[in-house]
Amino acid sequence: MTDKRTLKVAVLGCGAVGSQVVRLLSEQHDDLAARVGAPVELVGVAVRRLDAPRDVDVPEGLLTTDAHGLVSRDDVDLVVEVIGGIEPARALILSALDNGASVVTANKALLAEDGPTLFEAAAKAERDLYYEAAVAGAIPILRPLRESLAGDRVTRVLGIVNGTTNFILDKMDTSGAGFSEALEEAQELGYAEADPTADVEGFDAAAKAAILASLAFHSRVTAADVHREGISEVTAADVASARDMDSVVKLLAICELRPGPDGQEQVAARVHPAMIPRSHPLASVREAYNAVFVESEAAGQLMFYGPGAGGAPTASAVLGDLVTVARNRLAETRGAGESAYADRAVLPMGETRTRYHVAIDVDDRAGVLAAVANAFADHDVSIQTVRQEGRGADAQLVVVSHAAPDAALSATVDQLRNMDIVREVTSVMRVEGGDE
Incomplete structure (x- = not known):
């Protein structure tokens, strides 16, 4: 040399x-x-x-x-x-x-x-x-999207891209701890900053989702385009409800191609906590590890796993x-630069099709189930499953919907909260994986 x-x-x-x-x-x-x-x-x-x-x-x-x-x-x-x-x-x-x-x-x-x-x-x-x-x-994910899959058509990227929130949610699942208790442990172990806002409120994951969506779908996506919700409102009861469904709660970065209102493909990019079945590969990602699940037309399903942070x-x-x-x-050459030729628009969150898990404290009397079902029907939201827990003052309905526009699901929840028979909507969480 x-x-x-x-x-x-x-x-x-x-x-x-x-x-x-x-x-x-x-x-x-x-x-x-x-x-x-x-x-x-x-x-x-x-x-x-x-x-x-x-x-x-x-x-x-x-x-x-x-x-x-x-x-x-x-x-x-x-x-x-x-x-x-x-x-x-x-x-x-x-x-x-x-x-x-x-x-x-x-x-x-x-x-x-x-x-x-x-x-x-x-x-x-x-x-x-x-x-x-x-x-x-350390996980090699951007280069595979930019180079290894350049000849393929990526349709979805689903990932756990923030180790702090994954550690917190994993502790809530395995120990029954509440959010504050799990966050305190994460801070003591050095997984969470003294000010954990960027992590627990989803800002860090949203920035990463924007980068992943831009690469995967050859379009310019910024952090401002990504719908963002953090995990600070996730309760031990939410995690327990997921466990009852044989699911876990994860903060997910979800980037996918979806048909827009005009039939043209658009990019849907969102970060929020969601229930996923324990059978899904991402459900087994523990503690502060990261994993990214990629779906493409030719290669099929791929998962990239490893430590997502640290010096x-x-x-x-x-x-x-x-x-x-x-x-x-x-x-005296250069590698691939930005690829934004597709120039796809970003689909608003309200038009993105999602599923909801809704826990509702209700009056224990005849007609309650029918009234709740009618609230979902009013917004053209189909119910996948419904179960009743408890009696009397402890009566609760747990409803899981089929996929519907997020705005319709949100409107359904608003209507439920204004019904006389509903004491409180105690939990609202999106559901990913499984049948729509």
């Missing part, structure tokens, strides 16, 4: 992921050079504070607080961005591309909010923008992208 020039790498950020990227670049230096076909040299690591504690010893002279200066260097071939957030990450990535560097990023929030701007800048600069680490940590797993995905991008630099 003496005739190959050294490729120089700048890393933006040295937190949980960045420190592991720096470590792997050092420990695997010789192997990376062999895989790339040329030496790969770390020439700078941009941080906010030089004296902050770090999980890795950064070689002397590489740390800098001048991130803009680092990405503007003429000798930098590759920039790894792992600082997260919108700014200054966006400005730094655009500057790196404008200065001729290829970019590897793990920034799901930025890609979901303003991916087209970044892709257009990469295309203009004739440089790569790779981002495998932005979704599901080392995410750094593994970053290094995988770095090797590919480095090879492209040596070959």
Whole structure:
């Protein structure tokens, strides 16, 4: 490799992921050079504070607080961005591309909010923008969608893409704990942040769903296009009801092709808690693990499973992208860019067909079941199953619907809440898997 020039790498950020990227670049230096076909040299690591504690010893002279200066260097071939957030990450990535560097990023929030701007800048600069680490940590899912399944037609992507919420819901299922108790345990074990809002309210999963839908369906989908509900309202009673149906509750990212009102295919993208049968492959995904289930016309059903977060797993995905991008630099070529040729519209959540599980505290008297059934019929919602639990003051009806437009199901629940015979609608949750 003496005739190959050294490729120089700048890393933006040295937190949980960045420190592991720096470590792997050092420990695997010789192997990376062999895989790339040329030496790969770390020439700078941009941080906010030089004296902050770090999980890795950064070689002397590489740390800098001048991130803009680092990405503007003429000798930098590759920039790894792992600082997260919108700014200054966006400005730094655009500057790196404008200065001729290829970019590897793990920034799901930025890609979901303003991916087209970044892709257009990469295309203009004739440089790569790779981002495998932005979704599901070490699990290789974006490249299979972009490359391995490029000759197929993907129709649905269904995934558990947030480890924090999966850990919480798994603990609620296995131990009977409530949400607050399970969240506290997740925080004690380091699976949840002190402020868990981005995870438990579904923002993190929604950003990932936007990226998955964009790749799978060759259309531009942003986080704002994704219907989002978190798990903070999921109760122990909801989880127990799912158990009675031989199901589990999971926070799912669901991206699928659906016929729109005009007959044209549209993209439906949503994140919300849902009951899924224990027989479904995703039901067995435990603790903080992630899994993505892909359905396509030719390949059929595929599932990708593994650790979806953490410094080392995410750094593994970053290094995988770095090797590919480095090879492209040596070959003076670039990989696949954005594919948005289909330009499909996003189907509103209200028009998306879903199923509901509804638990209703009712008066225990004749005619109640008929009145509840009529409320579903008023909105053209067919009932799949109904069962009564308890008597007297404890009387409850549990109804599972067939698939119907989400707006019709929501209107049905609103009508139930206004009925004299209904004391309270105690639980409303969507149901995925099984027959529609």
